[in-house]
Amino acid sequence: MIDISNQAHISRRTFYRNFKSKDDVINQYVISLLKKYTDWILQVNPQTYKEVIDDFFTYWPAHSAKLALLVKAGLSYKILDNANQTMPVFFRRFHLRHPSVA
Template structure:
């Protein structure tokens, strides 16, 4: 797994959970199995996470940080550049995306997708950090349906794309998406 996590204990826990997910159903994986695989104690696990769901939620935040870093690294300023960066990011994490899909865990991303993307926009400077929260909420309310339809469509296209063989390149996907949402 190619996730940037500076805390080695958290990284071991995350990697252990995903190693187990390759062979076991998520519902059959217990905290005990995770800590056995990670060769850690129970207290160590609970010092870092509240539950195995918390591990997945934390991983989602790490993924979105990586997505933000991809946007910054690519100097993506346009919609096309951001969408290309988005598919480059997922191409780099395709095995993880497929595993989350197979394990029926995509809802950890789906349920929070607008908020996660909003946080990415803040981190990349596409939304000014100085905007007051009330103003940001007012803007969100004004555009929430448009925002939800676009993000929902891009997310569904991401899942379809991840299952294709061969997959289209990030540039091809960006062109397809941009042609649709223009």
């Protein structure tokens, strides 16, 4: 926690006001990444599932190094847990925009 606080140039007291633990920081980071992705893909506005998949593989390579660090630290489940919460919301929004897509 000391290293994180120092890197962020904040006191540990300030850090703990915003986050309960390192786990909380990781969750917030992953949630932030997924939100940026879903905002981006809705802005790109794919019209088909094929386009959604193509856009997925366009977006994520820029973030692969950071995601690889989570995987290396044994935290890949954080990515999956948060994606399991975020992606259904995205697909509901996608279906509202494109009800005829099967």
